[in-house]
Amino acid sequence: MDWATFLILFPLIPTVLLLFTKKNYEAQKWIVIISSILIIAGSIGLAIQQVGRGGDFYYINAHAVNGLVVFGDIIVALVFLYICRNLPYKKYWIPLLVVVQYGLVIFYDLTGRMPEMSRYIYIDNLTVIMGLVIAIVGCLIAIYAVGYMKKYHHHHHGIEDRSHQFISAIFLFFFAMFGIIFSNSVAWIYFFWEITTLCSFIMISYSRTEEAKNNAMRAVWMLLLGGLAFSFGIIYCADTLKSLDLQQILTMKKALVLVPILLFCFAGMNKAAQFPFGNWLLGAMVAPTPSSALLHSSTMVKAGVYLVIRCSPILQDTAAGAIVAIIGGVSFLAGAAIAISQRNSKKVLAYSTIANLGLIILCAGVGTPFTLSAALLLIIFHAVAKALMFISVGSVDNATYSQDIEDMYGMVSNMPMLAVVMVIGISGMFLAPFGMLISKMAVLEALATRSPLFPPIVIFGGSMMLFFWTKWMGHLIAVTNKVPPKLNKEIGIEWIGLAGLAILTIVTVIIYPLIGEWWVIPMYGQCPMFSENIELTIGIMIVMMILPPLSFLIHWKNLVYTEPYLSGVNLEDKTKFLSSLGTSKEWSFKNYYLEKYFSEGKLLKPTIIFTICLWVLMFFMENL
Amino acid sequence: MEIFSIILYIILAPVAGGIIAGADRIITARMQSRVGPPIMQPFYDVLKLFSKQNLVVNRFHVDYVLCFLIFTVISGGIFFGGGNLLLCIFALIVANVFLVLAAYCSNSPYTLIGAERELLQMLAAEPMLLLTAVALYNVTGTFDISDMLKTTHTPFLYIPGVFVALSYVLTIKLRKSPFDLSTSHHAHQELVKGLTTEMAGPSLGFFELAHWYETILLLGLIYLFFANMPIVGIIVALAIYFVEILIDNINARIKWELMLKSAWIVTLILGVGNLFVLYFLSL
Numbered sequence: 001m002d003w004a005t006f007l008i009l010f011p012l013i014p015t016v017l018l019l020f021t022k023k024n025y026e027a028q029k030w031i032v033i034i035s036s037i038l039i040i041a042g043s044i045g046l047a048i049q050q051v052g053r054g055g056d057f058y059y060i061n062a063h064a065v066n067g068l069v070v071f072g073d074i075i076v077a078l079v080f081l082y083i084c085r086n087l088p089y090k091k092y093w094i095p096l097l098v099v100v101q102y103g104l105v106i107f108y109d110l111t112g113r114m115p116e117m118s119r120y121i122y123i124d125n126l127t128v129i130m131g132l133v134i135a136i137v138g139c140l141i142a143i144y145a146v147g148y149m150k151k152y153h154h155h156h157h158g159i160e161d162r163s164h165q166f167i168s169a170i171f172l173f174f175f176a177m178f179g180i181i182f183s184n185s186v187a188w189i190y191f192f193w194e195i196t197t198l199c200s201f202i203m204i205s206y207s208r209t210e211e212a213k214n215n216a217m218r219a220v221w222m223l224l225l226g227g228l229a230f231s232f233g234i235i236y237c238a239d240t241l242k243s244l245d246l247q248q249i250l251t252m253k254k255a256l257v258l259v260p261i262l263l264f265c266f267a268g269m270n271k272a273a274q275f276p277f278g279n280w281l282l283g284a285m286v287a288p289t290p291s292s293a294l295l296h297s298s299t300m301v302k303a304g305v306y307l308v309i310r311c312s313p314i315l316q317d318t319a320a321g322a323i324v325a326i327i328g329g330v331s332f333l334a335g336a337a338i339a340i341s342q343r344n345s346k347k348v349l350a351y352s353t354i355a356n357l358g359l360i361i362l363c364a365g366v367g368t369p370f371t372l373s374a375a376l377l378l379i380i381f382h383a384v385a386k387a388l389m390f391i392s393v394g395s396v397d398n399a400t401y402s403q404d405i406e407d408m409y410g411m412v413s414n415m416p417m418l419a420v421v422m423v424i425g426i427s428g429m430f431l432a433p434f435g436m437l438i439s440k441m442a443v444l445e446a447l448a449t450r451s452p453l454f455p456p457i458v459i460f461g462g463s464m465m466l467f468f469w470t471k472w473m474g475h476l477i478a479v480t481n482k483v484p485p486k487l488n489k490e491i492g493i494e495w496i497g498l499a500g501l502a503i504l505t506i507v508t509v510i511i512y513p514l515i516g517e518w519w520v521i522p523m524y525g526q527c528p529m530f531s532e533n534i535e536l537t538i539g540i541m542i543v544m545m546i547l548p549p550l551s552f553l554i555h556w557k558n559l560v561y562t563e564p565y566l567s568g569v570n571l572e573d574k575t576k577f578l579s580s581l582g583t584s585k586e587w588s589f590k591n592y593y594l595e596k597y598f599s600e601g602k603l604l605k606p607t608i609i610f611t612i613c614l615w616v617l618m619f620f621m622e623n624l
Numbered sequence: 625m626e627i628f629s630i631i632l633y634i635i636l637a638p639v640a641g642g643i644i645a646g647a648d649r650i651i652t653a654r655m656q657s658r659v660g661p662p663i664m665q666p667f668y669d670v671l672k673l674f675s676k677q678n679l680v681v682n683r684f685h686v687d688y689v690l691c692f693l694i695f696t697v698i699s700g701g702i703f704f705g706g707g708n709l710l711l712c713i714f715a716l717i718v719a720n721v722f723l724v725l726a727a728y729c730s731n732s733p734y735t736l737i738g739a740e741r742e743l744l745q746m747l748a749a750e751p752m753l754l755l756t757a758v759a760l761y762n763v764t765g766t767f768d769i770s771d772m773l774k775t776t777h778t779p780f781l782y783i784p785g786v787f788v789a790l791s792y793v794l795t796i797k798l799r800k801s802p803f804d805l806s807t808s809h810h811a812h813q814e815l816v817k818g819l820t821t822e823m824a825g826p827s828l829g830f831f832e833l834a835h836w837y838e839t840i841l842l843l844g845l846i847y848l849f850f851a852n853m854p855i856v857g858i859i860v861a862l863a864i865y866f867v868e869i870l871i872d873n874i875n876a877r878i879k880w881e882l883m884l885k886s887a888w889i890v891t892l893i894l895g896v897g898n899l900f901v902l903y904f905l906s907l
Binding site for chain 2: 410431432437441444445448449451452455456459460462463464466467470471473474475477478479480544547548551552554556558559560561562563564565566567587589591592
């Protein structure tokens, strides 16, 4: 309880402090580092306290705090309306979304229609794992952001330096995320929920360009749709169920609570950028990279899947739950397929985020203890590896001013350390024995006995991921003969984030059996992926991970160096060949993007239409 | 897992794989009205490769090829040691990724096209391999190969569709025509030698060795369909290999689009369709 209060409230201190550090990078650096250490320590303290325990409720004197939450709701609503002030008239429906949802919630609050409750804070092992992910991954990104923003303004001259506000928003984000995971009152969750929407608006619109503003606005209205569903859910809970206690609601009869739970799931999947709402996450990539890293890995989208996982006991074995799983599956397939055709590294990452979240939603929708354990593993591994990928792409961008994967060809020759970090990140995303693959294997094992619909989805999506990750990795490790161009290679404090996450990617794989034993098994029970022979599992993981680097240390005797084969018309300059006209020509090579089959234009529209049908079906299903 | 059978696999698989490769060459030659080399020829070839100069385009190339070999052996070790079938297939995928990375690292145009095509081959074939594991799980109730072997009924009778579809993508995995897009044992290449263009001497030797290990592993996968009848299983595995040789000899190479489409359609209709039938029959 003390840890939880600390984790929720403490991030507000750096949030406020950072607002007074305009252009003072030194002060920003120390505030961020010290607060990060404290937040990480807090989350670890909480985790140790919860080892091997089930769920605990905490009671707090609610009246004062409840009043604060209502007051906070009013402030947030006003801020939303302020954001909408410059919108053209025909977009009247955006402020209308705000007015309707906040109007309802605040009206209920002020007229005393909200039922009383006493258990405001709930902590179980799901909360603990989410807390660790948010604190550790989030704080490493925050530290990275300090260094990154300095360089960002170095080569984006037209943009006013408001990096102190940006980093401050990151900590506000932590406040909201911790609020979401610890609260047991749906009204409280809603309050924090909308703050995350607000934070993402601040981050996406950071550069104040036309594109940034548009994308930020799109994110706001799409996320407000989720908020609207959430507020309807609250009203339903207050009116019909006479309870706002989420844990209590989850123990009620399925038929009774399915409507609000589906509304919450709608909000969750909307936040997790499942199709047809994937667009807001794709638009978010115009923001400075740390914010993408944050939105895509430890915060925001993870809040969405967290809520769906919370609700999954109700979804299990219902038709609506099956449709939730199918929506996740479709997002998984479509995200993975479209990522094949993308050249922009950030877009590849964005689509792969949608895909991986789809997989988590699929697990939550099926809702057996086994799939939920797999979903938890996916959350952990995905957060770490995806954050690492985003921040390394950000550093590449700062060095080469390009996000194009084709420009990363031969990176291992130019920026070897960064290339190694990225290879670790990509391996973390899809290669055995790294995390995402362990989880995918667990998902497959969990789903194999159930409907034959799900395993093929996982298998096909996974194969498509294999395709685009491998071709990206291949580009990184190509050893070119080209002279490296002059690069702005200096990476400072960002190394804390880069190295920290790279080490985490490896360490989480080695210790995942322990994570299972300490937190997952007490909650969801034993399942095959956490074998009883922990030492053996860890041993196999380490051996598989160490073998490739070891083979690079082999000292081959009698290597004879030669030129690549160019049909016998090699020239002195290794990048050129003798053409049939007798002139020298440079050869070049680009990856396959298979745009004929996997382009956005081909796949996006059908996916959106199909998923909209599924969403509609989801709500009608329970009436059938 | 059985340490003994893993060691046995590591020693015997290349011998068996080499003999199969030798028989392959003789049968192919007979189909083309030639006499063909002696059955031990593949061994002579590989031994000679190891005595040659180690020609490389850069320092790392041979390391990636070695990793390809190591992970293929690991994958086979998991299989013949009675381990988890999914883990075995994932290890095989890792091995394949290392092969592609070796090609990328060489910075040679022919090899790079070979790498892209190898990726396409993986995209076409991997779904069916994993689906086979799921199908075998549905029949035997386990992913552990040691337990699969104890089954009392013949998996083939329940999942014939999966068997046919697996045989279809086996042509891709064994690098046989018409699906030998990334590289092949024959000389008629618009790609020179594709993926293997820059491999010479010992590194080409590693590649050949890994291919033998892989062949034995894939035939083992076929065997699992007749896990309760060892002799029938071995005969069917060899018969399937013969059919692959026949297909290799009567087909010309096709384009990647046809390969990908046909492999996925076969996987979806025969593989997934079979799973659905099984599911509804058992309801």
